[in-house]
Amino acid sequence: MNILYDERVDGRLPAIDQAEVLGALRSALPDLEILHRNEDLRPYECDGLSAYRTLPLLVVLPVRLEQVQTLLKVCHQRGVPVVARGAGTGLSGGALPLSKGILLVMARFNQILEVNPQGRYARVQPGVRNLAISQAAAPYGLYYAPDPSSQIACSIGGNVAENAGGVHCLKYGLTVHNLLKVDILTIEGEHLSLGSDALDSPGFDLLALFTGSEGMLGIVTEVTVKLLAKPQVARVLLASFNSVEDAGRAVAEIIGAGIIPAGLEMMDNLAIRAAEDFIHAGYPVDAAAILLCELNGVEADVTADCARVQAVLEQAGASQVQLACDEAQRVRFWAGRKNAFPAVGRISPDYYCMDGTIPRRQLARVLSAIAELSAEYGLRVANVFHAGDGNMHPLILFDANVPGELERAEAIGGKILELCVAVGGSITGEHGVGREKINQMCVQFNSDEITLFHAVKAAFDSRGLLNPGKNIPTLQRCAEFGALHVHHGQLPFPDLERF
Amino acid sequence: MSLAGDLSQDLLDQVKQALASNTPLRIQGSNSKAMLGNHVAGKLIDTRGHSGIISYDPTELVLTARAGTPLAEIEAVLAEAGQILPWEPPHLGPAATVGGTVAAGLSGPRRPWAGAARDHVLGSRVITGHGKLLRFGGEVMKNVAGYDLSRLLTGSFGCLGLLTEVSLKVLPRPRQCLSLRLHMPAHLALSALAEWGQQPLPISAACHDGEALCLRLEGGEGSVQSAFQRLGGELIDSRFWDDLREQRLAFFADSQPLWRLSLPIASGTTGLPGRELIDWSGAQRWLKSTAPAAQIRSQAAALGGHATGYSAVADSFTPLPAALLRYHRTLKQQLDPQGIFNPGRMYADL
Numbered sequence A: 001m002n003i004l005y006d007e008r009v010d011g012r013l014p015a016i017d018q019a020e021v022l023g024a025l026r027s028a029l030p031d032l033e034i035l036h037r038n039e040d041l042r043p044y045e046c047d048g049l050s051a052y053r054t055l056p057l058l059v060v061l062p063v064r065l066e067q068v069q070t071l072l073k074v075c076h077q078r079g080v081p082v083v084a085r086g087a088g089t090g091l092s093g094g095a096l097p098l099s100k101g102i103l104l105v106m107a108r109f110n111q112i113l114e115v116n117p118q119g120r121y122a123r124v125q126p127g128v129r130n131l132a133i134s135q136a137a138a139p140y141g142l143y144y145a146p147d148p149s150s151q152i153a154c155s156i157g158g159n160v161a162e163n164a165g166g167v168h169c170l171k172y173g174l175t176v177h178n179l180l181k182v183d184i185l186t187i188e189g190e191h192l193s194l195g196s197d198a199l200d201s202p203g204f205d206l207l208a209l210f211t212g213s214e215g216m217l218g219i220v221t222e223v224t225v226k227l228l229a230k231p232q233v234a235r236v237l238l239a240s241f242n243s244v245e246d247a248g249r250a251v252a253e254i255i256g257a258g259i260i261p262a263g264l265e266m267m268d269n270l271a272i273r274a275a276e277d278f279i280h281a282g283y284p285v286d287a288a289a290i291l292l293c294e295l296n297g298v299e300a301d302v303t304a305d306c307a308r309v310q311a312v313l314e315q316a317g318a319s320q321v322q323l324a325c326d327e328a329q330r331v332r333f334w335a336g337r338k339n340a341f342p343a344v345g346r347i348s349p350d351y352y353c354m355d356g357t358i359p360r361r362q363l364a365r366v367l368s369a370i371a372e373l374s375a376e377y378g379l380r381v382a383n384v385f386h387a388g389d390g391n392m393h394p395l396i397l398f399d400a401n402v403p404g405e406l407e408r409a410e411a412i413g414g415k416i417l418e419l420c421v422a423v424g425g426s427i428t429g430e431h432g433v434g435r436e437k438i439n440q441m442c443v444q445f446n447s448d449e450i451t452l453f454h455a456v457k458a459a460f461d462s463r464g465l466l467n468p469g470k471n472i473p474t475l476q477r478c479a480e481f482g483a484l485h486v487h488h489g490q491l492p493f494p495d496l497e498r499f
Numbered sequence B: 001m002s003l004a005g006d007l008s009q010d011l012l013d014q015v016k017q018a019l020a021s022n023t024p025l026r027i028q029g030s031n032s033k034a035m036l037g038n039h040v041a042g043k044l045i046d047t048r049g050h051s052g053i054i055s056y057d058p059t060e061l062v063l064t065a066r067a068g069t070p071l072a073e074i075e076a077v078l079a080e081a082g083q084i085l086p087w088e089p090p091h092l093g094p095a096a097t098v099g100g101t102v103a104a105g106l107s108g109p110r111r112p113w114a115g116a117a118r119d120h121v122l123g124s125r126v127i128t129g130h131g132k133l134l135r136f137g138g139e140v141m142k143n144v145a146g147y148d149l150s151r152l153l154t155g156s157f158g159c160l161g162l163l164t165e166v167s168l169k170v171l172p173r174p175r176q177c178l179s180l181r182l183h184m185p186a187h188l189a190l191s192a193l194a195e196w197g198q199q200p201l202p203i204s205a206a207c208h209d210g211e212a213l214c215l216r217l218e219g220g221e222g223s224v225q226s227a228f229q230r231l232g233g234e235l236i237d238s239r240f241w242d243d244l245r246e247q248r249l250a251f252f253a254d255s256q257p258l259w260r261l262s263l264p265i266a267s268g269t270t271g272l273p274g275r276e277l278i279d280w281s282g283a284q285r286w287l288k289s290t291a292p293a294a295q296i297r298s299q300a301a302a303l304g305g306h307a308t309g310y311s312a313v314a315d316s317f318t319p320l321p322a323a324l325l326r327y328h329r330t331l332k333q334q335l336d337p338q339g340i341f342n343p344g345r346m347y348a349d350l
């Protein structure tokens, strides 16, 4: 089943004449920058999931909120779909354009409006990059905790829309845990403030509902984030294991010992070798798995916890445990992990990054099932894992220039996600459903649950104009996907199932 | 874990009957939070029979329980494994249920550092206004598939559906805990807290009771000891925080109306008439005052926050701005089209 918007199963979209919409927008918004020629639209045809591309009808690049508001009103009135885009680093096709929709680029709203050290918050426009917030807070000894690996590039608006995480989620939470207030415009152009400058606000928790809603409920126009005091010290332990099972058990035992590390990451052998080749982090290239465990806080606690964790790791069968001896080595240990994706990009023409979550106790079982799928489909899979919170990032290696490999990569990816659901997990921990996992939503949720999601959507966007086709599948799509599924295993060429 | 007490089918039948006969329902656990919100004229649906912890694995940091499970039972099971509910939910009654705790969404003294009730809700099962028993979220720490209905339901006072089961994130109890008291006036306490908040100190509760600043330090032995040496003060019994959370301190005793103000964390003193107790490092103020509701509300709003009446005042919740109220209504209509769940508990016609 094709991933691109398919009106047959994803719902009819109104027929729209590009010239007419362009004319209407130009007269309503004479100073709005609008791109409409194919060569100008081309750079916006995909987000970080570049295997899927669609040329948008138009791209608009507003610089003032009144422009966004007027644009939304015009689109609402004329029934034109609107897809929001931040920095375009999303990995699930959330900002994938529609040929019958306008792509609303929020990246030019890049001002930090206020950093308030006493109140420990920063108020920023949605296009501000994640890392820029921590940089602006650094002079006060503060920082913004969620740190997706894409933090040099991704926007805070996109982070809110995806409920982005990072390597420090176990201790500091996801985006949703680090927000005070989000201002939005609805598709009708109505402004709402969700949350408040205080720690809670009256009414339903719409701030939580909008976080992770993938641009389906409203356009984020301003974000107030919490800032935290920078921990005094951070130390990293690197442990090598001869088996993935031992590494998995070590993770459970660290937590069982009452320790919540700031970061707890696992990489398997293929990922270790790719990262080591690229970054020279000092990883043991013959280990079956490594664990990176960061402990932070006040000096005395960190020293005590490092000793405790070291003992647990050795007890769990680590063949070697190294404490980063200085800040430079700590940064190098992390650089290997944070660059794992591009590192894998170097050993394969293409790769496809998955994002399932599982209860940690299922780790060994899931990894061995992935290894079996890898053999069955003839594609290598490297595993990078936010082990502390059960979020796996299997990276499927393929070559799009070899006919059939992309389809095989998609097929094995789908199987991995279904495996995550089967062991009690989720198809996405932080990258979002977007367009990519739209079919697997039918596996994780039944039709009544999906119907309720559509009801939530209808409360804020009754005509379905914001980011149609993303996040929540139609029941028609699920019916068709389910029908395909029934055939799996009976077909002689399971890798052809999506055709 | 006990598997007795699965009444979900029975609860579902009751909701289906209510839908068929268009009868509003008043969802109730132990009714320990009756002082919040309006009285609901509806048929009682009692969740307490639907009880029991369904799963708990300390190394996964997740506990799943049926809505009617007593909060005290959950806390006892966690304590055996050295773990806690990090947001320290107020019980406000001996028989508080976990369903009511999540539906009310209240949080205790650790809230500014550990997060609120909603921050720890990972998943739920809920009976909807369409008469279905559905599951959202789950037992994993991270899950962004679909809209976050479990967090939306947290703090919705049963107005959007009947929670039958919740999965909660739990944490290890901090290794060390020490509470102290420093004599200083409220305004100095607030400015000291604003400064300390920018430093990596292991403070996990901060309250000014009118005379002195009470602090709780939690963390490893080293950090707690060094913070104590730096801050000084007189040691007090850490049960103080339970008494604060459960409103058992002398401050709460008299018969004057009680208000809760939720304010930006660095707000100064409120200047409102009456007695004030500062909690949450300044972000939560308890006020005993006979001042008119309008005055208290407008002062809270001027400071960037809001006020909630805790003394069975009519309309205890702060009214919503018109546009926001409109979307609350459309959401309620979508999720509970017949309006059978706790109508009016939070706001008239919601």
Ligand SMILES: Cc1cc2nc3c(=O)[nH]c(=O)nc-3n(C[C@H](O)[C@H](O)[C@H](O)COP(=O)(O)OP(=O)(O)OC[C@H]3O[C@@H](n4cnc5c(N)ncnc54)[C@H](O)[C@@H]3O)c2cc1C
Pocket (backbone or CB within 6 Å): A047, A048, A083, A084, A085, A086, A087, A088, A089, A090, A091, A093, A094, A095, A106, A126, A147, A148, A149, A150, A153, A154, A155, A156, A157, A158, A159, A160, A161, A162, A163, A164, A165, A166, A167, A214, A215, A216, A218, A219, A220, A221, A341, A342, A430, A431, A467
């Ligand atoms: C190398 C790499 C590493 C990554 N690592 C991580 C990681 O560790 N953790 C993680 O969580 N993610 C990670 N990501 C994914 C991605 O960076 C995040 O999802 C990020 O939050 C997307 O932000 P963006 O600004 O690029 O949004 P986009 O990709 O532009 O958009 C993402 C979604 O948000 C919506 N959106 C964007 N802006 C707005 C707005 N103003 N209002 C409403 N909706 C909006 C879009 O419609 C779309 O649905 C990684 C990506 C890459 C390429």
Ligand SMILES: Cc1cc2nc3c(=O)[nH]c(=O)nc-3n(C[C@H](O)[C@H](O)[C@H](O)COP(=O)(O)OP(=O)(O)OC[C@H]3O[C@@H](n4cnc5c(N)ncnc54)[C@H](O)[C@@H]3O)c2cc1C
Pocket (backbone or CB within 6 Å): A341, A342, A345
């Ligand atoms: C995880 C990740 C991190 C990234 N980080 C960065 C970053 O930090 N900085 C950055 O700038 N980019 C980054 N990128 C983007 C990407 O790596 C760069 O754009 C890179 O330059 C693309 O090189 P490539 O060889 O993979 O080109 P391809 O993707 O193979 O090709 C890119 C385009 O160039 C054309 N092309 C390729 N070879 C030739 C040729 N010989 N002659 C003519 N045309 C050709 C192709 O047809 C295509 O249009 C990142 C991407 C990923 C996935």
